[in-house]
Amino acid sequence: MNTAYKRIVVVGGGTAGWMAATSLATALPGSTVELVESEAIGIVGVGEATFPMLRDFHKLNRIAEADFLRATNGTFKLGIEFRDWRAKGHRFFHTFGNFDDLAGPACLWGQYRRVDDPALGALGEQCLPSVMASQGRFVTPPADQAGLFNYAYHFDASLYAGFLRGIALSRGAGRTEGRIVEVRRRADGSVDHLKLEDGRVVAGDLYIDCSGFASLLLGRALEEPFVDFSRWLPVDRAWAVPSKPSGPGLAPHTVATALEAGWSWRIPLSSRVGNGHVFSSRYIDEDRARTQLLDQLDGPALAEPRLLRFTTGHRERFWVHNVVGLGLSSGFLEPLESTSILLIQRGLGKVIELLLPGARPAAAVVASYNRGMARVFERIRDFIILHYCLTERRDSALWRDMASMELPETLDFKLHAWRQTGSLNMYGEEGFEATSWLAIHAGMGNWPLRADPVLAEVPRAEALQALHQRRDHFAAVVAGMPTHEAFLRHVLGR
Numbered sequence: 305m306n307t308a309y310k311r312i313v314v315v316g317g318g319t320a321g322w323m324a325a326t327s328l329a330t331a332l333p334g335s336t337v338e339l340v341e342s343e344a345i346g347i348v349g350v351g352e353a354t355f356p357m358l359r360d361f362h363k364l365n366r367i368a369e370a371d372f373l374r375a376t377n378g379t380f381k382l383g384i385e386f387r388d389w390r391a392k393g394h395r396f397f398h399t400f401g402n403f404d405d406l407a408g409p410a411c412l413w414g415q416y417r418r419v420d421d422p423a424l425g426a427l428g429e430q431c432l433p434s435v436m437a438s439q440g441r442f443v444t445p446p447a448d449q450a451g452l453f454n455y456a457y458h459f460d461a462s463l464y465a466g467f468l469r470g471i472a473l474s475r476g477a478g479r480t481e482g483r484i485v486e487v488r489r490r491a492d493g494s495v496d497h498l499k500l501e502d503g504r505v506v507a508g509d510l511y512i513d514c515s516g517f518a519s520l521l522l523g524r525a526l527e528e529p530f531v532d533f534s535r536w537l538p539v540d541r542a543w544a545v546p547s548k549p550s551g552p553g554l555a556p557h558t559v560a561t562a563l564e565a566g567w568s569w570r571i572p573l574s575s576r577v578g579n580g581h582v583f584s585s586r587y588i589d590e591d592r593a594r595t596q597l598l599d600q601l602d603g604p605a606l607a608e609p610r611l612l613r614f615t616t617g618h619r620e621r622f623w624v625h626n627v628v629g630l631g632l633s634s635g636f637l638e639p640l641e642s643t644s645i646l647l648i649q650r651g652l653g654k655v656i657e658l659l660l661p662g663a664r665p666a667a668a669v670v671a672s673y674n675r676g677m678a679r680v681f682e683r684i685r686d687f688i689i690l691h692y693c694l695t696e697r698r699d700s701a702l703w704r705d706m707a708s709m710e711l712p713e714t715l716d717f718k719l720h721a722w723r724q725t726g727s728l729n730m731y732g733e734e735g736f737e738a739t740s741w742l743a744i745h746a747g748m749g750n751w752p753l754r755a756d757p758v759l760a761e762v763p764r765a766e767a768l769q770a771l772h773q774r775r776d777h778f779a780a781v782v783a784g785m786p787t788h789e790a791f792l793r794h795v796l797g798r
């Protein structure tokens with residue numbers, strides 16, 4: 305296939321770099337794809353929970369699920385269990401399932417609220433994957449009902465890039481090992497070539513900057529300004545540590561527990577558990593945050609905790625001259641909803657779509673790409689803030705500040721629309737669907753002020769019976785499912 309960029313250089317060999325190289329080598333066989341990475345610098349090596357869209361990436365790139373799970377010690381993920389976010393001791397699930405109709409007289413959450421029967425339990429009991437997650441059970445949906453529920457994966461981030469590297473190289477991508485010490489630009493501002501420490505030169509027509517937080521091309525060389533989101537999302541550090549699995553079975557979900565000045569993650573892999581404490585240095589010092597993480601572990605730590613520092617936000621533009629930033633080099637949203645790899649995919653998918661016609665995209669197209677990516681970051685930012693701003697916790701300075709902060713206008717409007725009219729207002733370029741917003745509103749106990757009169761078209765007794773039947777049906781179906789562990793063994797043929 306012909307393409308306007310004959311030689312594409314990918315800078316960096318982390319998850320972003322090898323995802324880009326794999327996709328480019330697969331989708332644009334007419335281009336030469338060369339990836340430059342430095343083993344001495346290494347990769348960030350965290351980022352172990354994903355979003356269902358990763359399955360599309362694997363499908364498009366002809367990557368078999370079992371091969372991927374085997375190579376990365378992967379497990380299945382139905383969503384996230386949030387602990388202590390609304391109040392200490394409170395829990396809820398945000399899974400990738402649906403809650404059926406979101407509008408009209410059959411609106412599930414509306415009828416649930418209207419019948420107000422404590423015997424129904426949480427709204428999550430009306431959602432199949434939430435019930436599966438709470439019971440530690442998992443099966444993939446039957447082929448003829450692929451839309452029944454959605455799922456993603458957990459995987460070992462240090463293994464994923466290596467797995468993709470093998471695939472990209474087998475499809476014709478090249479790899480140069482070496483540290484880039486200089487980025488040479490042309491008079492028009494575009495990048496001409498990269499100079500390596502040993503004097504070698506790597507040149508291309510298009511550069512995909514996947515150099516991680518260093519942001520070698522987009523940030524350092526092109527000096528693209530950074531849009532800082534930390535006034536809304538103040539977490540800026542994370543301690544990460546693996547631990548030995550212990551306790552009951554393999555959970556098919558991530559656990560995110562709210563702590564004094566941030567939150568912790570627990571990600572079950574088939575070989576170990578990934579743990580981390582994401583916190584704000586404005587509210588807690590690094591040593592205390594480290595202790596809080598180690599106190600939380602279910603099993604013994606398998607390594608010394610590692611500290612990562614970051615700022616939440618993104619580069620103003622993502623595609624500048626002949627440089628496109630993907631992954632951490634272009635921006636980072638704190639990992640509460642596992643959206644970084646999703647953002648890589650959104651950018652990468654669009655870039656390939658723009659390169660496929662074989663002509664260089666016009667300036668207006670690039671500008672539209674940049675606007676679109678900035679919007680996706682903003683939409684996901686708002687979704688993450690929602691988890692904080694609805695808290696009822698007032699037991700520490702972080703939670704008091706999060707509960708009273710001034711919100712971005714875009715989120716303020718959504719919250720207002722929901723509270724006043726019960727409508728889940730969605731904009732363009734959303735990262736999460738209405739059903740996800742509902743899961744967080746419901747989980748955090750944030751309900752509309754008035755019931756929609758249309759709900760009364762269904763007699764209360766009928767609505768109540770339907771909800772009980774649905775809940776009992778899901779409970780029975782899930783009781784017959786294999787455990788996550790058993791299903792994983794079956795998929796891996798072990």
Ligand SMILES: Cc1cc2nc3c(=O)[nH]c(=O)nc-3n(C[C@H](O)[C@H](O)[C@H](O)COP(=O)(O)OP(=O)(O)OC[C@H]3O[C@@H](n4cnc5c(N)ncnc54)[C@H](O)[C@@H]3O)c2cc1C
Nearest residue numbers: 316317318319320348350351484515516631632639644645
């Ligand atoms: C605490 C934390 C938790 C996270 N959790 C999640 C999660 O659960 N889910 C999720 O989707 N994402 C998560 N992420 C984000 C995720 O880790 C990244 O999006 C993902 O790993 C991609 O990283 P990257 O490839 O952009 O950067 P990196 O992995 O850092 O790769 C950068 C590459 O650039 C190379 N490089 C840099 N400088 C040079 C140089 N001078 N010369 C040559 N090569 C160079 C490096 O060697 C490396 O190969 C998390 C991030 C953090 C910080």
